[in-house]
Amino acid sequence: MSLNKKILGVIFANMHEDVIPELTRQRTMGSVLFGGRYRLIDFTLSNLVNSGVSEVGVITKSNYQSLLDHLGSGREWDMARKNGGLHLLPPFSSTSSGMYRGRLEALYGISDFIKCSDADYVIMTDCDVVTSLDYNAVFEAHIKSGADITAVYSTSNLTLDDAARSNVFGIDESGRINNVLINPQISGECNVALNSYIISKDLLMSIVMDGAAQGIYSFAKSILQGKCGQYKIMAYKHDGYFSKITSIKTYYDANMALLDTASRQKLFLENAPVYTKIRDNPPAKFAIGANVKNSLIADGCIIEGTVENSILFRGAKVGKGTVIKDSIIMQDSVIGKNCHVECMITDKIVNITDGKILTGSKNYPIYVGKGAQI
Numbered sequence: 017m018s019l020n021k022k023i024l025g026v027i028f029a030n031m032h033e034d035v036i037p038e039l040t041r042q043r044t045m046g047s048v049l050f051g052g053r054y055r056l057i058d059f060t061l062s063n064l065v066n067s068g069v070s071e072v073g074v075i076t077k078s079n080y081q082s083l084l085d086h087l088g089s090g091r092e093w094d095m096a097r098k099n100g101g102l103h104l105l106p107p108f109s110s111t112s113s114g115m116y117r118g119r120l121e122a123l124y125g126i127s128d129f130i131k132c133s134d135a136d137y138v139i140m141t142d143c144d145v146v147t148s149l150d151y152n153a154v155f156e157a158h159i160k161s162g163a164d165i166t167a168v169y170s171t172s173n174l175t176l177d178d179a180a181r182s183n184v185f186g187i188d189e190s191g192r193i194n195n196v197l198i199n200p201q202i203s204g205e206c207n208v209a210l211n212s213y214i215i216s217k218d219l220l221m222s223i224v225m226d227g228a229a230q231g232i233y234s235f236a237k238s239i240l241q242g243k244c245g246q247y248k249i250m251a252y253k254h255d256g257y258f259s260k261i262t263s264i265k266t267y268y269d270a271n272m273a274l275l276d277t278a279s280r281q282k283l284f285l286e287n288a289p290v291y292t293k294i295r296d297n298p299p300a301k302f303a304i305g306a307n308v309k310n311s312l313i314a315d316g317c318i319i320e321g322t323v324e325n326s327i328l329f330r331g332a333k334v335g336k337g338t339v340i341k342d343s344i345i346m347q348d349s350v351i352g353k354n355c356h357v358e359c360m361i362t363d364k365i366v367n368i369t370d371g372k373i374l375t376g377s378k379n380y381p382i383y384v385g386k387g388a389q390i
Contacts, residue, residue: 023071023155024135024217025064028122029057030077031211032144035181035262038383039363044076046143047083048267049346049364051274052312052327055086056143056261058292061102064139065093066288067151071100073129075122080106086293093291105129118233123224130221138220142211146270147258148288149212154252158214163250165219167193167240168212170254176203181262183209183236185251193249196241210254257282268361268381271327271344275310297330305336321351335370342378360384 029046039048046057057074064072072095076083083104089095090102105126116122119140123130130138137158139151149168158166169185179200185207186195196209215223223239232238240249257279259270273279284290297316302308307322316331321338328334332345335353343360351357352370359376363386368374372390376382384390 022135022137023069023151024130024133024138025069025072026123026126026130026138026140027057027060027064027072027074028119028140028142029074029080029083031119031142032181032261035144036264036267038264038385039267040079042079042386043082044078044080044143045261046074047080047086048143048261049329050146051271052314052329054290054292055083056146057083057087058290059146059148060141060143061087061093061095062288062290063147063149063151064141065095065291067149069139069151070095070097071103071133071135073103073105073126075105075126077116077122080104088293092293103129116233119235120224120227120238121233123220124228127221127224130217133217135217138215138217140213140215140220144261145210145212145258146261146283147210147254148256148283148285148290149210149254150288151214154212154214157252158250161191161250162248164215164247165240165249166214166252167249168210168252168254169207170210170258171205172208172260174203174206174208176201178260178262178266179203179206182206182260183211183240185209187251191251193240193244193251196236196244198236198241207251208260210258210260264361264381264383265379268344268378272325272342272378274312274327275325295330303336306334321353321355329364343381363388366390 029044033040033045048056050056095102179202184197184200185193188194261267300313300317303320306319309324311323312327314330317328318333320336321334324341326340326343328345329347331348333350337354338351339356341358343357345362347364349362349366351368354371356373359381360374361381362384365387366384367389
């Protein structure tokens with residue numbers, strides 16, 4: 017896949033961190049671990065790369081050390097280039113900008129970077145949606161419709177809690193967005209914004225500069241909602257598989273969904289691989305007597321006990337006599353002997369000592385913080 021126009025990708029790595037504060041306390045939204053070996057930004061960045069975007073800027077804000085370590089030079093995404101490639105953009109990118117409050121202020125902070133790009137269009141996207149998205153089709157629809165802005169959405173049945181952390185579009189018969197509800201108190205089937213937009217560079221810079229002059233900083237409230245009558249904002253429906261992270265529960269569910277073969281095949285498409293940083297770990301080791309059912313086990317794991325319906329990240333260790341069910345065990349965590357762990361999310365480098373019983377529920381999974389010892 018390759019876009020036939022020069023496109024600049026802009027990824028917001030810190031947006032929506034408030035929906036999963038447990039996981040973003042020490043990292044950005046983009047560097048939250050997912051699916052046994054990935055980070056959330058891997059899906060966003062891979063979509064851009066697979067669509068032929070060769071220049072991407074990643075806007076950070078705080079707690080971005082793990083993100084910098086993960087992305088590095090962008091070599092794993094074939095983005096380590098002399099021209100274009102991957103650019104990591106910390107806050108305070110210009111002397112006149114401060115810590116940004118919203119998307120427009122973040123864009124103002126990197127305005128020199130955008131102006132220096134020879135791109136004609138900009139794709140803006142966040143890291144809270146796990147999906148495989150072909151931006152070629154989005155761009156073609158954008159050009160065909162003559163839109164000022166094209167926003168990607170999908171239909172989904174939302175609970176009140178999910179809707180309260182999402183933006184919902186009203187769309188007329190021509191596909192134009194005529195209403196934008198921000199964190200509404202509604203439920204049922206909705207047109208959910210997937211936080212991906214295509215806009216011409218000239219129009220984007222005009223909006224950003226006007227926003228800076230007027231002191232406005234929210235792209236959703238001031239532009240999508242406030243000026244949907246002034247700008248031609250078209251909706252592009254994404255019919256593929258997606259998971260939107262709006263809470264620790266939806267994060268848990270999105271991971272658990274990967275245990276279903278059909279869901280994995282819809283997300284990991286043959287012609288659109290998901291790239292990530294590679295660690296030189298040995299293969300997973302299964303000791304005599306180990307029992308593993310319907311689970312994703314990453315490289316470097318050592319399993320001596322029982323693992324059922326769970327996801328184990330790289331380097332996790334499970335002791336003899338231990339039973340792990342319906343849980344997410346992140347990187348380099350150690351579960352001792354004769355433990356019972358059920359419906360848990362353990363962050364990186366967690367040490368659960370011998371004989372412990374930790375049980376949550378599928379509706380309320382229990383989270384154990386990074387580096388904790390129990």
